[in-house]
Amino acid sequence: MCGIYGSTIAYNNSQINEKLERSNFRGPDKLKFDHFGDDNQVIFGHNRLAIIDLDERSNQPFTYQEKVHLVFNGEIYNFKDIKITLIEKGYKFNTTSDTEVICAAYLEYGESCVNHFNGMFAFVIYDKIKNIFFGARDRLGQKPFYYYHNGKNFEFASQLSVVQLYNQNLSISKKAISLYLAWGNIPDPYSIFNEIKKLRAGHSFVFNLSTTEFTEKTYWDIDYKGENKYKGSFEDAVNILDHTLKDAVKLRLFADVPVGIFLSGGVDSSVIAALATKSTNSKVKTFSVKFNEKGFDESIYAQQVADHLQTDHHVIECNYEEGKSLIIDFCHYYDEPFSDSSAIPSMLLAKHTREKVTVALSGDAGDESFIGYHRYNWIKKGQLISSVPFFLRKIGASILNLSSSYRLQTIAKILSYKTADDIYLANMTHLNPSWIKSDVDYLDLDEIKYLKHKNKNLFERISDFDLKSYLVWDINTKVDRATMAFSLEARAPLLDYRVVEFARSLPTSFKFKGKNQKRILKEVLYKYVPKHIFDRPKSGFSMPFSEWFKTDLKDYVLSELSDENLEHIPCIDAKLVSLYIKEHMEGSWNRFTIIWQVLVLKQWLDNNGKGYPIK
Template identity: 85%
Template sequence: MCGIYGSTIPYNNAQINEKLERSNFRGPDKLKFDYFGDKNQVIFGHNRLAIIDLDERSNQPFTYQGNIHLVFNGEIYNFQEIKKVLITKGYTFNTTSDTEVICAAYLEYGEDCVSHFNGMFAFVIFDQVKNLFFGARDRLGQKPFYYYHNGKDFEFASQLSVVQLYNQNLSVSKKAISLYLAWGVIPDPYSIFNEIKKLRAGHSFVFDLNTYTFTEKTYWDIDYKGENAYKGTFEEAANELDHTLKDAVKLRLFADVPVGIFLSGGVDSSVVAALATKSTNSKVKTFSVKFNEKGFDESLYAQQVADHLQTDHHVIECNYEEGKSLIKNFCHFYDEPFSDSSAIPSMLLAKHTREKVTVALSGDAGDESFIGYHRYNWIKKGQKINMLPLFFRKFCASILNLSSNYRLKIIAKALTYKNTDDVYLASMTNLDFSWIKTNVDVYDLEEIKYLKHKKKNLFERISDFDLKTYLIWDINTKVDRATMAFSLEARAPLLDYRVVEFARSLPTSFKFKGKNQKRILKEVLYKYVPKHIFDRPKSGFSMPFAEWFKTDLKDFVLTELSDENLNKIPCIEPEIISAYIKQHMDGSWNRFTIIWQVLVLKQWLDNNGKGYEVK
């Protein structure tokens, strides 16, 4: 929705304005900042993308009852329901926005106000009476929040580069680079700079301006210990899911600007589109991407769903030149190294969707909540293999390693792990760390607890783990930056916390039975769209980069990742990367993922990391 900013550091007006201009793509409708508190010690700034109550009365920074000041990014979908309750308690409102409701809810409920909010958000309140900041990030980290705290000064923003600008006390983190090379992202709470952190999803904080102390706490988490098991039948659960999803979609269709749907033709986006058509009398606009390369065009499936639902469907044709242009500007919007290559088609989809609508609903989180990824099926097969003695598996691995086929070598590596948990963990990072030069334990992260405990079965644990890692660190980051790069707001009904909590409570067989993944979600979908449309293999959302790296982008890769340039990149083994590039170019091993990771890191260092000490 917007970009937020705040600081206790005394920047001048020109510097503040430049900081806000840096994130203007997040909210081009209004740039505004103001000073608050004794001696104007607090600066709040905002880039507004107007979605609800387009009137300037709802511009931010927003002041309520004279001493509550707010900057807010996101949406509170149930704000009208909260507002009705607050009115009965004597609160009055001068706008029709959710912004004002946050302020009143804070006054009524204090820090517990966040538990009342159903939405995606990152906000900070300056309580002038108590002389403190209170802030929070939504339960599943859909909206970003970066902050800098040096023991006295405090600064925050939606984009890391805004905090970075004019801050002379930063250093690039070797630990963050190591984590990035392993995970493909920089996990929360770390950022690429040692001194800047991310607020974790489902967390709130208080910064006391009297003592300069910063305290953070968890206000929400998934039930990863399995204490709230669903007791009903499959049919009852499917009906309840249908009802909850309908409400989640309906809430997210509310806006004072045009709304559309991202439609890939897969289960998740199709169920969102189907329920949207049932929730509105107007014709729903849907959008999909078309690539000309064989194996990358899923627009035909989206068209079939759109035809059945009778939506106003738009197919966006993407080409090599557009993709190449976005690669070169990638780090301007993502601010720190981020290697999910599907960010590029996501940006292309957002760019062209924005020409028609200002809000788009997506199908994100269906795979994590309802056990839908291909890899879950692979793990199911791998479980049986891991029942074999380790010495026998290592013997089999030694035989497979004799092959020149890189896929067999990957299987061989997987066979050497002690248990399936370790195989899964390795598959989510890199099975081979030989090209990463680091002494950092890349698995020393709080989120490992969601995978390693034994209070749930393997599939529930890996599903929980993906929710807390891959979804928050990767998917939600990708979607937020890709859409906000073009001032488009993305809303995800499947990320409604009620849907997530309900999915976590269900027996595994309701979600994954035999070969039927996302079983209960499909049960809801088939009420609205014929089953035969989805009788095909699941596909991902990607561009043909692996092939382009050997053809159209070959010179670009070889120039950017020359031996001279590789030697300047920290935390990698240059000789090994150089060998990997040769393997990719001659077709003997698909090394695209690693090449892309190193390429993104190199571009970030060139564009954002110059002049900083790496330590």
């Protein structure tokens, strides 16, 4: 887990060093850069967080056989198996790292080497013989990759701000701001700057240094056409999932540094903790967050699971002042507007977990793969609503809109959408986007195809769509930046592509039957932890910001989002947002989500956007 950097732009050594210092929190163990190629036109740099083979022999940029140079962020969990195969083919190794294995695999398999890797990664290889960069991002986008290509030069990094530094040819994207206000994040391949893009998950690229041509291609995708269907019994599927997850957890427990588990007490993190205790003889360290506010403290459930599994459990108490400081420094780590407020407790959890371990396993991706979100449950109601003739729904909506009730107006908005697909997309963006001033079509995204087809039922299409959008754009971004802010590596066994592919092949009833969500995952869990511990409603991972905005943070919000300041924020209706803030402070309407989004955008513009034109 590290920060990578590379460029063909002729920066001086002082500038390169400053760029790497900007992302030093991603890898504080070693900062290093080298020049390669004819006239030293290639710069590769690296911030190392040493996890496997702590010896300096595995520092990067890494050179193999004087043929290829590599910078790599992430982990290849199955590198030992790949290494055995490569040794049989005559390759020799001087380290015990996965870094060296990537280089040898590229020489043996070429661009298809990525198909052999089970892991989370973003890497670039400089092939001296072919005079090209070959790079790739992992299948589900756990690791970030930003790049700048102006038709001549090419620059890349793990953090957008690193590419931004000393680049005088950037402009802020009005489209990206509009997409952010709708989705709460900036969807791939866009970034907040028009000229900087994100490499899509499951994609590789080639940059030809001779011709300066950049080409990108897909090397992996989910089976959204539903062609690979599991035919076995539910009991057999439980056993297959149990076995696959055990292997995924075991692979991710390997490290040359201490490893722990994020344990919220929910199904996903509990099954990971349970399987971890079965995969090691040492006592597993687990970590959870405690909030004092009523309705936000779930630590008691994590403690129950930890007691049953007999883990070395650590409860981190949320401190208001500490949380406030993370809000103020938020954009330093997230680099571009990002409004998932659970990023703050994620950062708190990572900060204190890092005091005990360097690697932490998480339960991310269980909801997407196994139909676990609340919204999947109420989408059943959306199906019923969409079955009512549209003209009748429009009449009902017009009547309900006469009410001042937030609940009734929300129902009215839902009634106004033609299909259940549209209802879902509205929920994932904004049921009432009237405060966003933009002519950008925020549904004009490639990922919409995973929802808008008829190859699968609604729940499977929604699940596919969330895997390709919400998981990549939001969840993985949140976890990567939150953990790397404190030099902590997060690993997610449920994001093992074998688990994801198996889940995609299963009948919907194996995952969601009646009101039982994540059915098959729960059956695996109940082999190790008593069912009665989980007989409670599902809860999310959040902080009491809605209340704090009316109390402890009220002055901060009113100062930052004054009427004068709102007028300078692009793509919003300043007067309407001002009204929303007033409604929230009075307690007549919960406008927290919108307030937080605008607050994050203003913070980014103040800290990173000065001097750049908005186009």
